[in-house]
Amino acid sequence: MYEPARSAGPGGAKEQVRRLLAMLPYLLAHQGARVTDVARVFGITEKQLVADLGVLWFCGLPGMMPGDYIEVDMDTVEGEGVIHVSNADFLARPLRLSADEALGLLVALRVLRGTGRESERALIDRVITRLEDAAGQASGGMDKVAVRVDSWEDPQVGAVVREALDQGRRLHLRYWVPTRDETTDRDVDPMRLVLADGWTYLEGWCHRAEDVRLFRLDRVASAELLDEPAAPPPQARPRDLSAGLFQPSPDDALATLELDPQAAWVAEYYPCEEVTELRDGSLLVRLRVADPRWLRRLALRLGGTARVVEPAELAEAVREDAVRALAAYEST
Amino acid sequence: MAPRKSERLMNLVICLLVSRHFVPKAKLRQLVEDYREQAPEAFEKMFERDKEELRDLGIPIEVGSVTSGFDDEVGYRIRRSEFELPPLTFTAEEATVLGLAARVWQHASLAEATSRAVLKLGADGLDTDTTPLSALEPRLPAGEPAFEPIWRAVQTRTVVTFDYRRPGTTGPQHRTLEPWGILNWRGRWYAVGHDRDRQATRMFRLSRITGSVQLLGKPRAFTVPDGVDIRAEAARLSPATDQRGVARIRVREGAGNGLRRRAVSVTPDMPGWDVAEVTFHDAVALAEEIAGYASDAVALDPPDLRESVIRHLKGLLVEVAR
Secondary structure, three states: OOOOOOOOOOHHHHHHHHHHHHHHHHHHHHHOEEHHHHHHOOOOOHHHHHHHHHHOOOOOOOOOOOEEEEOHHHHHHHOOOOOEOOOOHHHOOOEEHHHHHHHHHHHHHHHHHOOOOOHHHHHHHHHHHHHHHHHHHHHHHHEEEEEOOOOOOOOOHHHHHHHEEEEEEEEEEEEEHHHHHHEEEEEEEOOOOOOOOOOOEEEEEEOOEEEEEEEEEEHHEEEEEEEOOOOOOOOOOOOOOOOOOOOOOOEEEEEEEEEOHHHHHHHHOOOOEEEOOOOOOEEEEEEEEEEEEHHHEEEEEHHHEEEEEEEEHHHHHHHHHHHHHHHHHHOO | HHHHHHHHHHHHHHHHHHHHEEEHHHHHHHHHHHHOOOOHHHHHHHHHHHHHHHHHHHOOOEEEEEEEEEEEEEEOOOOOOEEEEEOOOHHHHHHHHHHHOOOOEHHHHHHHHHHHHHOOHHHHHHHHOOOOOOEEEEEEOOOOOOHHHHHHHHHHHEEEEEEOOOOOOOOOOEEEEEEEEEEEEEOEEEEEEEEEOOEEEEEEEHHEEEEEEEEEEEOOOOOOOOOOOOOHHHHHHHHOOOOEEEEEEEEEEEOOOHHHHHEEEEOOOOOOOEEEEOOOOOOHHHHHHHHHHHHHHHEOOOOHHHHHHHHHHHHHHHHHHH
């Protein structure tokens, strides 16, 4: 008798059953689906998919007479890599949505609604209503989860940027760079808008930097649509933001800061290589610094609640900055 | 063992689903292969655990009584109308919206749950067009270790305890919270609820919870007061954003751009300098910002702001010297 591999995979039997109850209706509706496609759609390996099918092979109506089993054509699975399932009409519909599935999706839809265009709202609202009906009780917790999406950008800037993306046209931006305390002019070929850490960013090919850059929309002073089409070069790839927005480079210099409890937010806010708690409750953090001007400004803002320990020349620069700044108050 | 268990659970589901009547426990023992092979006591234990796991998956197992002979026996069934997702069809546009929604969560288990939901809804097939509707691709991260336990506690109404560190204080404090809701604002997650220690409504930033979140007692241990709106509570508990006053700041030409861009007015002053008028609500925060510009920005008015900046800068020199 055929004896397929049947391991349950990560999450054990419970996760496997959860998956099978969703997969069976899918396979019945997509007869002849390819193993590679189904594995991708369900986010599992092909090996796991074959093991899952092996489990189905042993499932069926009570009594378990030969005609009661779910039929999975293992020959075509192993041969052509396509899946045919039959004799499973009793599980043709998926299990209703769980609380996580319903709530997670509704929260996501609300984020889309909050960040999308005015013209898309009606469509998204329709999906939300239909989903709430379908989810029934599972969506009951919706009033307990809130996502606030505020847009702080200039609405005019937002409109011009979206128009440039729609029409595939180049933009001229006046953009504020806080680290350098500059407002710069640059031409940008827009690629996409992303929402990250609660801010909206335009990602695009910057002709000034000759590289892909992210522009926080609320820092764009003005945006102007140019006549040239947007033509990002082939090497312009969207950045993978799954690891967060600030991705320090290993080439950046390391700095050490000592933070009093009032300045502990720095360790939360910026990615640190190392955070050590000292006996008096202060923190010793090591972080990568791409531009020393950034750290200088940060140290000035933190004042007496933080100390630059290393590098020494940066600590000295901060001291000189403070002396010069104070001098202005003596003369006025 | 696990695959056998998966088969057992699947066969139990099918058995309870296809039966029109409550299936007595003894009958289940005959029908499901694994159960048949167990000693009575082991079967009882195994069946109890299986039932719990299926309920965890959201499968509604009903309990009822079956009359057999002279005795009433306990029986089980799954009502199909409660089990199945009602059939739905989505237009191509609606399916695209659902496909986009499935990509919003960056939290592993919620990303998985939402993708699965979209699959179940039949809105994501092999042929779904995932071209973004608008160019915006919002992402909702939830990297805080406290997120998952709080998210669950909110749904199950379970009391939680945790250590919480507020900036400006030394050492974490132990807190006990009835979590009413969870809120994302500016990319960070907050829990809102009744703080049992303070006997008041409080908001906690999840990233400031140190160590693990402990569940206290059983689910459904409290009720959220009627009419509580999580967003309104959060807004009430956030620091006020009313404008306290107008500051006059001298800024060097070409510098102090952060101040200039939100200034009410910028007027030329002595050569090489302008004066920017900026509204503010927190003099300390504004003093810190001005200090950040070093000698490129000088606070002129009001006097307490000016004092604040001087004190701030002096504090910096004392500390550097230490």
